[in-house]
Amino acid sequence: MTDYYNYLKSLHLIFVITWFAGLFYIVRLFVYQIEAAQKPSPEKEILQKQYKIMTYRLWYIITWPSAVLASIFAFWMLLFTDLGQAWLKMPWMHVKLGFVFVLYLYHGKCHQIFKQLQNDEVKYTTNYMRLWNEGATIILFSVVFLVILKNAVNWIYGVIGIILFSVLIMLGFKFYKKIRERNQS
Numbered sequence: 001m002t003d004y005y006n007y008l009k010s011l012h013l014i015f016v017i018t019w020f021a022g023l024f025y026i027v028r029l030f031v032y033q034i035e036a037a038q039k040p041s042p043e044k045e046i047l048q049k050q051y052k053i054m055t056y057r058l059w060y061i062i063t064w065p066s067a068v069l070a071s072i073f074a075f076w077m078l079l080f081t082d083l084g085q086a087w088l089k090m091p092w093m094h095v096k097l098g099f100v101f102v103l104y105l106y107h108g109k110c111h112q113i114f115k116q117l118q119n120d121e122v123k124y125t126t127n128y129m130r131l132w133n134e135g136a137t138i139i140l141f142s143v144v145f146l147v148i149l150k151n152a153v154n155w156i157y158g159v160i161g162i163i164l165f166s167v168l169i170m171l172g173f174k175f176y177k178k179i180r181e182r183n184q185s
Contacts, residue, residue, distance in 0.1 A: 004081070005077060005081045005083050005084070008073050008076055008077040008081070009073075009077060011069070011073045012070055012073035012074050012077060015066045015067075015069040015070035015073065016066075016070045018062060018063075018066040019063060019066035019067045019070050020136060020140055021062070021066075022058055022059070022062045022063025022066055022067075023063060023106070023107065023110060023136045024133065024136055024137075025058060026055060026058055026059060026063060026110055026114065027110065027129055027132055027133040027136070028133065029051055029054055029055045029058065030055070030113055030114075030117060030124075030129045030132075031126045031129045031130060031133075032047075032051055033048065033051040033052070033055065033117045033122075034117075034122055034124065034125065034126050034129060035126055036048050036051055037120070037122045048120070051117075052117075052118055055114060055117065055118070056118070059111075059114055063107075067107055074100075090150065092146050092149075092150045092151055095146055095158075096143055096146045096147060099139055099142045099143050099146070100143070102139055103136075103139050103143075106135050106136060106139060113129075127177065130173060130176075130177075131170075131173055134166075134169045134173070137169065138162060138165065138166055138169070141162070141165060142158070142162055145158065145161075146158070
């Protein structure tokens with residue numbers, strides 16, 4: 001199986017990329033769905049119908065299959081190749097798998113929000129969704145740096161970096177919100 005490691009790794013990366021693309025876009029569509037719910041009729045109904053179709057297709061044709069396939073190729077790589085089994089003994093891989101677990105939780109919460117919006121239940125604001133969208137970004141940065149640097153020993157620096165990155169995202173979010181509010185007035 002070791003001969004196939006690079007093929008498995010390539011397929012894993014392709015589906016990780018499409019999984020994240022789906023997660024980034026689905027939350028953006030959630031923002032549009034929530035905004036559409038605040039429009040007057042008939043615009044509201046027209047937009048809601050279109051966004052439901054778009055989110056359904058994105059979620060079940062791209063995002064879910066990508067998550068499943070990325071996971072299958074990852075498990076295959078880790079469990080059935082010599083190199084993968086060696087990675088499992090490395091501390092950085094344990095931290096990475098912790099972030100992957102958080103990614104599964106994030107995906108699950110997105111699925112819950114998806115189902116609510118498909119049933120016309122708006123429980124979150126557009127600002128909340130814009131902020132929620134940054135969760136996938138933080139997970140992505142964390143995993144990429146761990147995989148490239150392969151260093152969990154300096155995890156304190158990594159945590160500090162993620163916190164600082166999150167603060168920068170929050171500041172950018174607040175700045176963008178002020179610009180949007182100013183443009184609406």
